[in-house]
Amino acid sequence: MIEYDSVTKVFKTGKTSVVALDNISFSIDQGNVVVLLGPSGCGKTTLLRLTNKLDSLTTGTIRISGKEIRGIDGTKLRQGIGYVIQETGLFPHKTIEDNIAVVPRLLGWDKDKIRSRTEVLLRMVRLDPESYRHRFPAELSGGQQQRVGVARALAADPEILLMDEPFGAIDPINREKLQNEFLKLQAELKKTVIFVSHDIHEAIKMGDKIALFDKGKLIQYDTPETILIKPENKFVANFVGADRALKVLGIIRVNDIMNRSAGNLVQYPAPVSDALKFMDEKNLNYGIVVNGTTPVGYVTPEHLRHKNKIVKDALEPLPVVIKTNDSLRDALSYMLMHNHTTLAIVDDNENFAGTITLNSIQKALRKHYPEHDQ
Ligand SMILES: Nc1ncnc2c1ncn2[C@@H]1O[C@H](COP(=O)(O)OP(=O)(O)O)[C@@H](O)[C@H]1O
Ligand SMILES: [Mg+2]
Helix, strand or coil, X not given: CEEEEEEEEEEEECCEEEEEEEEEEEEECCCCEEEEECCCCCCHHHHHHHHCXXXXXXXXXXXXXXXXXXXXXXXXXXXXXEEEECCXXXXXXXXXXXHHCHHHHHCCCCHHHHHHHHHHHHHHCCCCHHHHCCCCHHHCCHHHHHHHHHHHHHCCCCCEEEEECCCCCCCHHHHHHHHHHHHHHHHXXXXXXXXXXXXXXXXXXXXXXXXXXXXXXXXEEXXXXXHHHCCCCHHHHHHXXXXXXXXXXXHCEHHHHCECCCCCEEECCCEHHHHHHHHHHCCCCCEEEEECCEEEEEXXXXXXXXXXXXXXXXXXXXXXXXXXXXXXXXXXXXHHXXXXXXXXXXXXXXXXXXXXXXXXXXXXXHHHCCHHHC
């Protein structure tokens, strides 16, 4: 747990002074990723640098695992905190292996231990140790260098990782890859991570919680959902964007709201008359046709009426089948593209799992998102 208690930092340069952080209080639970979000100059980097004592507090207290960092030697503290910065900060004249080994060497690890640790870390960030360990940073792409930066920060297996816009300088495609890889790693490692970003999409994706800053003040500290659904004020609402309703849909899974009752399933080989009767009794205007457990299409009473044998002959293909893990945003996007207001959902084994309708998406949105607020 990291606790910030009335943290203030004032930079004095000559006669002018800048309040970089103004009376900040919040705490970060162990194993969580907290994203510090906000426009340039709002104090994000400063908060990281106070946390690992690269800068000193003006007033206030920071505690890590209940211990005030004031009383901990800076170098010692930093050996237990991984730090990734945007420009990677790799030493250009050291090999990849030597870059990763900086902290382990400071800690006096022996050669074998360092070598095997480097290997594990390179694999972890998906760089083949044999081909990369002896290269120099300039021989790697930006994304690869960033991975080395993450490996280096993890070298001594610190409890805490501070990441300052770690993927900020990477192109969007590789950025997304790195984000996904990091989330996978984090699911295993469960570090306490402070992740700086100025990008709301990245913050929503990466953060268990988001701390939104403006001009040195902490404006809102909440889960991504709450930040999107209940922005504290105009600044937050503007920062998260006019399309925040869509962003909310991006974090709700199909699984959370789909209709599992499967009350409208029609069997593939069933006689048309049975299917019509079934749909009539249930007052259904469409039925999802399954072959065994696999959704294969849909039928409407109109389709069926013109056929006289089995359901199979009246089948219309399902435009898209989506997965339980997809977001409502994905589902909505498919609906718009395919002009369909109902989609079939399958599980990871491609078995029918339920349906989702445009109506249910709107309902979910209203539930998460009070009307007066839109
Ligand atoms: N060493 C410094 N000396 C003077 N002012 C600084 C120093 N570091 C940061 N600042 C000022 O503090 C404010 C916050 O900076 P910073 O934490 O780097 O913002 P962010 O990382 O959110 O972009 C800015 O106004 C910046 O100019
Ligand atoms: Mg910064």
